[in-house]
Amino acid sequence: MASTLHIGLRPLPTLVLVASLVLLPVVLTAVDQPFYIVLASRVLIYALIASSLNLLIGYGGMVSLGHACFVGAGAYTTAVLVHAGIGSAWLAWPAAALAGAVLAAMIGAVSLRTRGVYFIMITLAFAQMAYYVVVSLRALGGDDGLVLPRRTGYGFGLDPHADMTFYYAVLGVVVLLMAGLRRLLNAPLGRALQAIRDNDVRMEAIGFPVFRIQLAGFVIAGATAGLGGGLLADLNQQVSPSLLHWTQSGTLMVMVILGGAGRFLGGVLGAAVLLLAQELFSDVTTHTALGIGLVLLAVVLFAPAGLAGLWRQVAR
Amino acid sequence: MPLTLLAEQALNGLQLGLMLFLLAAGLTLVFGIMDMINLAHGTLYMIGAYLAATVAEASGSFVAAIAAAVVGTAVIGMALELTVLRPLYRRSHLHQVLATFALILIANELVRIIWGAQPIALNMPAALSGPVELAPGLRYPAYRLVVIGVGLAAALLLYVVVVHTRVGMWLRAGASDREMASAMGVNTAWLFTAAFGAGAALCAVAGALLGPLLAVQVGMGENILILAFVVIVIGGIGSVRGALVGALLVGILDTVGRTALPALFRALASPEVASEAGPALASMLIYVLMAGVLCFRPRGLFPARG
Numbered sequence: 001m002a003s004t005l006h007i008g009l010r011p012l013p014t015l016v017l018v019a020s021l022v023l024l025p026v027v028l029t030a031v032d033q034p035f036y037i038v039l040a041s042r043v044l045i046y047a048l049i050a051s052s053l054n055l056l057i058g059y060g061g062m063v064s065l066g067h068a069c070f071v072g073a074g075a076y077t078t079a080v081l082v083h084a085g086i087g088s089a090w091l092a093w094p095a096a097a098l099a100g101a102v103l104a105a106m107i108g109a110v111s112l113r114t115r116g117v118y119f120i121m122i123t124l125a126f127a128q129m130a131y132y133v134v135v136s137l138r139a140l141g142g143d144d145g146l147v148l149p150r151r152t153g154y155g156f157g158l159d160p161h162a163d164m165t166f167y168y169a170v171l172g173v174v175v176l177l178m179a180g181l182r183r184l185l186n187a188p189l190g191r192a193l194q195a196i197r198d199n200d201v202r203m204e205a206i207g208f209p210v211f212r213i214q215l216a217g218f219v220i221a222g223a224t225a226g227l228g229g230g231l232l233a234d235l236n237q238q239v240s241p242s243l244l245h246w247t248q249s250g251t252l253m254v255m256v257i258l259g260g261a262g263r264f265l266g267g268v269l270g271a272a273v274l275l276l277a278q279e280l281f282s283d284v285t286t287h288t289a290l291g292i293g294l295v296l297l298a299v300v301l302f303a304p305a306g307l308a309g310l311w312r313q314v315a316r
Numbered sequence: 317m318p319l320t321l322l323a324e325q326a327l328n329g330l331q332l333g334l335m336l337f338l339l340a341a342g343l344t345l346v347f348g349i350m351d352m353i354n355l356a357h358g359t360l361y362m363i364g365a366y367l368a369a370t371v372a373e374a375s376g377s378f379v380a381a382i383a384a385a386v387v388g389t390a391v392i393g394m395a396l397e398l399t400v401l402r403p404l405y406r407r408s409h410l411h412q413v414l415a416t417f418a419l420i421l422i423a424n425e426l427v428r429i430i431w432g433a434q435p436i437a438l439n440m441p442a443a444l445s446g447p448v449e450l451a452p453g454l455r456y457p458a459y460r461l462v463v464i465g466v467g468l469a470a471a472l473l474l475y476v477v478v479v480h481t482r483v484g485m486w487l488r489a490g491a492s493d494r495e496m497a498s499a500m501g502v503n504t505a506w507l508f509t510a511a512f513g514a515g516a517a518l519c520a521v522a523g524a525l526l527g528p529l530l531a532v533q534v535g536m537g538e539n540i541l542i543l544a545f546v547v548i549v550i551g552g553i554g555s556v557r558g559a560l561v562g563a564l565l566v567g568i569l570d571t572v573g574r575t576a577l578p579a580l581f582r583a584l585a586s587p588e589v590a591s592e593a594g595p596a597l598a599s600m601l602i603y604v605l606m607a608g609v610l611c612f613r614p615r616g617l618f619p620a621r622g
Contacts, residue, residue, distance in 0.1 A: 121549040125603040136596025293421030300415040
């Protein structure tokens with residue numbers, strides 16, 4: 001191991017994971033379960049969004065309860081662009097990321113003055129403001145949201161409405177961004193972010209611009225969540241204010257902690273487990289939330305480091 | 317805007333503010349003393365309303381309904397504290413948020429199983445259903461006046477208990493320095509359970525009183541929980557006085573804003589702008605207030621800890 005700070009992924013398991021994700025739709029088509037390709041796309045998108053929140057909570061120590069507003073900003077940006085006749089994913093997705101980044105810069109500039117519980121609450125307050133803006137603007141469809149008449153296109157004669165094509169586009173984006181995220185965490189900025197999480201006063205004292213570093217982390221997470229929102233808008237071909245509702249922010253937080261905050265694949269694991277569990281429970285009973293709630297409670301009480309930590313707990 | 321309408325809205329705001337205070341007082345004490353984020357506080361409010369509706373339906377007496385809701389919710393609250401929440405005190409806020417979020421999911425689903433997904437009815441006592449003429453031209457619902465009265469009485473009682481009794485002194489000591497209070501011989505374990513029970517009882521009072529005015533339904537707790545959190549963050553976490561000031565500010569600003577802002581926009585701009593921007597800005601008003609307070613006073617208006 002190069003350094004205890006180094007966030008590594010062992011090459012072989014990583015390769016196996018990515019290869020199985022690449023092969024997944026082929027297998028699903030072969031066993032005639034194409035419905036699950038859409039579910040897999042959804043899991044991948046939420047894995048990306050949860051990972052961006054993990055960057056804040058797990059690595060930056062910034063417990064934000066307003067992350068859904070960046071997702072919403074990205075989703076609505078994509079939807080509005082499609083309605084305005086701009087149908088290229090090459091434009092719409094970066095625009096979604098940009099929308100998330102701009103909103104995060106504004107919210108972060110104010111919120112990062114506060115600490116602890118007050119930070120949780122002020123991010124929630126801003127997200128609620130964004131929610132009410134979206135609900136009330138008739139141009140954004142109000143309570144009903146907007147329907148995307150078609151998904152954004154990729155060119156090269158690819159059809160974004162083919163589930164498999166869309167899945168691979170999402171997979172490409174997610175793998176690329178996760179690689180970027182890992183690179184960031186091992187770069188000086190990422191190291192400084194983690195050091196601030198552990199002791200912000202000391203970092204300030206030895207001359208690091210704490211506020212600017214945290215703001216940079218906040219903006220990067222916002223941009224990533226915005227991009228995730230753009231992908232979600234394409235997946236559902238529909239956006240609605242419920243994307244920005246505070247329970248969405250809560251659910252994203254649940255994904256991160258369930259998977260393991262501050263563990264690189266924590267967000268991915270949490271998103272996968274939560275969405276698959278919802279799918280599983282909904283086949284058995286209409287009272288899905290009861291099962292999810294009990295599982296969550298058990299995880300918090302008995303596996304405080306999340307599922308990624310439980311793995312280590314058992315292995316030890 | 318006519319003066320009577322403004323007076324009516326101010327009374328409505330006072331009523332909402334006092335009910336918010338009942339919720340926020342329990343929340344801020346739990347938060348201040350035990351350093352515990354309890355998202356499930358709104359759930360206790362929901363349970364109180366459902367218990368009240370059930371007892372009112374069975375017995376026909378509104379007073380019996382409130383009494384049963386208070387006792388039942390306090391017992392449920394203390395049972396929750398003893399079993400699930402106690403192991404969480406020493407954990408990070410993150411774990412507390414997650415665990416109590418799980419409690420919300422579980423409680424909502426259990427309520428749905430027991431009472432069904434449809435809102436249930438909780439009727440106000442027939443004797444109080446008419447209006448009262450407060451001033452010439454100002455008629456105000458009698459029931460809302462009673463709600464204001466009960467809210468004021470509860471706030472006064474809480475003030476006396478917190479400021480003038482030994483238990484109140486322990487509570488304040490716990491909120492300002494938990495470990496020192498414990499070292500000076502305060503039985504904090506007992507205090508926590510009692511404080512939690514009292515907070516749950518206040519939730520039940522608010523739930524039962526607001527039940528006839530708002531809908532008794534699954535999810536009612538979450539909406540008001542957010543408002544209660546806004547209140548205690550504005551007031552300063554752990555401070556009962558801060559909770560009172562914050563609750564009245566939020567209650568009056570929210571209620572008056574919903575009437576005044578659209579009227580203001582109608583006067584300044586076109587009716588279309590008023591009908592679109594007015595309600596949105598009114599909903600945002602309290603969050604703007606909270607962001608503004610935190611910007612200039614990052615620890616709230618009345619910080620409990622020095």
